[in-house]
Amino acid sequence: MALTLYNTLTRQKETFESLKPGRVSMYVCGPTVYDSSHIGHARSAVVFDIVFRYLQEVGYEVTYVRNFTDVDDKIIQRAKERNMDTQALSEMYIKEFHDDMDALAVLRPTAEPRATEFIKEIVEVTSMLVDKGHAYVMDGDVYFDVRSFESYGKLSGRKLEDMEAGARVKVDDRKKDPFDFALWKAKKPGEPSWESPWGKGRPGWHIECSAMSWSRLGETFDIHGGGQDLIFPHHENEVAQSEAAFGKQFVRYWMHNGFVNINSEKMSKSLNNFLIVREILEQFHPEAVRLFLLSKHYRSPVDFSEQAMKEAASGLDRVYASMDRIQETVGCLQFEHEASGHWTRFCAAMDDDFNTAGALGILFEAVRDANRLLDGDMAGDDNARVQECGAAILKMGHVLGMFQEDPKIYFENKKEKAAQEGGFDQSMVDDLVAQRAQARKDKNWAEADAIRKQLTEMGIAIEDTPEGTIWKMA
């Protein structure tokens, strides 16, 4: 089955063919590290984590590069505000980013280059552009000359003329065209800087990605990803830089993920509604966050809300509950067990431009099928069929980065977390539960119900199961 993906460059779905057989080279724009990561960063990271995982699952050897922008205006400004060194600041946020993404089970890319580690390459590419007449020097700044690159605008589908008509563009008389952008910025007092043929300075934003992808993946590579907002100007400028410098196609497939809205509103500084990953993780299981993010196609906007997250958390419980039953009945879940129908259909959905929402549908069908069998008489080959479901669930989970915990531990942790949040002493609750159990044994229903009522008022829900009574936060 062929993998197809939507290519922003051609505005249509295409059959994926890698440049080199069996190998995929992929570059994704990582964060500018001047603040904590928000849910939008998480979406991008999770989306491309899925791409990374799935490509490997279907047999490719993937070189996945995701950069850190560790020098730019915002970092410099933030460092100044905090009276910190820019490097210390970016270092701090890189660590935070790693912690957050690790928690979300986002695999580390093959390489995570930082802009400041590639100054040499940045200067090299910039020099090439100057030499070839695609860039010009002004007082120690170097600008890319957009008029010199004929197909400027091809990625974002716009024309310079159209944009200039109604756009609000900063006027800078020194630039030949308002859309010319800085490759190199001359040093200003108090800013980090490096030596260059044009004097001391630092790289502009767009050039780092051209330089780092070139260095790590070559002049042409397979997939370039990032958030939809990066299409213009960032990726448009990357195309211009790289193709002007090397004279070859830069990227074969461009993939862009959609935004995360918060309660139907765009995240923005003015609304002050940026949701920080670590705050979300205090409240929800990381796999519930992934489930939520993957429940809609990666190119569509997704709306974050308390309700949506609760639904995702409920769905996650459902899968783990089923896994627990499967484990209890047919023994250890065998990852190696040949997964058939469910897995095949799951792959068909993933092959269709990473349709994770559709794939999740198959996942839940496997859960339902297993539960249905387990509720039946388990005659004939039902045992094997349940195992097939279990194996499929695990295998799908492996691609989705979910269901990695032992179900027993998952539910135990959940209870512990609930008790902690509720500020209850577990043993005290256990005592009350035991008292109620005794009352029930004595058929003293009034007493039992009174205790249950007491617990309910404390926000604790009681569940009587064949194995005894358990409790959790309501």
Added chain:
RNA sequence: GGCGGCAUAGCCAAGUGGUAAGGCAGCGGACUGCAAAUCCGUUAUUCUCCGGUUCAAAUCCGGAUGCCGCCUCCA
């Protein structure tokens, strides 16, 4: 002014020519001392509206309406 996207049940969401996946909530049943939880089952003659093409359309074409994004730092 330019470019692009979306509109499917109470909510979220797949499906892009062959007669509507899945999740959450609800409801019915099983289970329970009663509950809760869990499991099973069930829930859109119909896909914003109006035309058109076709044996056949949520899916293609034309038009209308509504919502949203980008063109400025942004995942």
